[in-house]
Amino acid sequence: MTTTTTATTTAWRADPYTDALRTGRGPLFLRRHDGWLLPLEVERWCEAPDAADRSVLDRCRGTVLDIGCGPGRLVAALAAEGRRALGIDISPAAVARTARLGAAALCRSVFDPLPAEGRWDTALLIDGNMGIGGDPAALLRRLRQVVSRSGHVIAECAPVDVDECCDVRVDDGRGGRGTPFPWARVGVRALAAHARNAGWAVHEQWTVDGRPFLSLALQSSARSSTAGPR
Template structure:
């Protein structure tokens, strides 16, 4: 996971300031330093650790297995600090990252990757022409509505193209409101998020006109290869 698409503002409860999720909050500070600890916190106190150090490092074996499946021009949605975009560029791919976090954009550019400071729901280059799109690190959660996200990506990927998605490593299908928080209790504002395991992801894909081609696991991280079905429409949801 690297970003959310929500850009509304609310009053910071502990710091007495306004902040945007993934922008002027602990996430930005963690990306600049390359270190955590960092968490997603739900309103009931539940915490999900975020793997900042891995996101800011070179691609690991699981990432490499994902990258080897990329074909043609690649769009990395919620690219975070840009390790995948930079690696794809080094492999000779035409690759573009998009992210709403200025800190993520800066780090991606510093790593040599092409990136736009933009939401996936805004206008993007080459819509309908991307051969591969990526949703790594939990980014199926972007916006809190996986169906809306999968439908949007159908507009971006070429017919017959692929969407490579990392699922949650357990059987889960939930929509929730979270905020980014560090170990000192500093946090950004609340935003919608979602978490889908492989089974829930496959169901959402079927509802939105995607065909599963493959699923695999590497280092405990599950992935699904979805294909853009020509002429397929979304089911009522």
């Protein structure tokens, strides 16, 4: 595990995030060094999938890996439909909550070795999880090792035209803060550019209730050059 991944893991295990998941309530934010706050929608994450979530679930095919599954609403919905799905998250509280919903989940980073690497049909990066690791291109390159050659990635974009990487902290707005870790925010245009640079092509773009999404498929050159048995 790299130093960056270790810092991120420690941050998301901090009490403000754990407490929010246990109660299912915020407030919870990501705080940038200059004091800017990004609200995290803990209540929505802990509820049943909404219309925007359903638009994602309807596009999932085959086996599904939910990266940064949080409290597990998406992977639980897939499991309830009899779909083969696994959630991964670096927060033990998130994994425990997902398991209580009857879904399979592991406490693991996407940059760690994963079950069935190279054979997942769909990988999900929802609720801002394109920010994991603070480097969208590196994350997407990693997913070339995780997803099958014919698989795809469904990623939620920031609802504004942004492309930034900075250090943030989990903050409960009442004085509780985690340790700093790198995070990224990318809008539709930025994610499409990062995807192209990482060997992915935009297959579909859509927006529901103000939440924009992209479906990514491997470029033909990346598909043929991806190493390892499938």
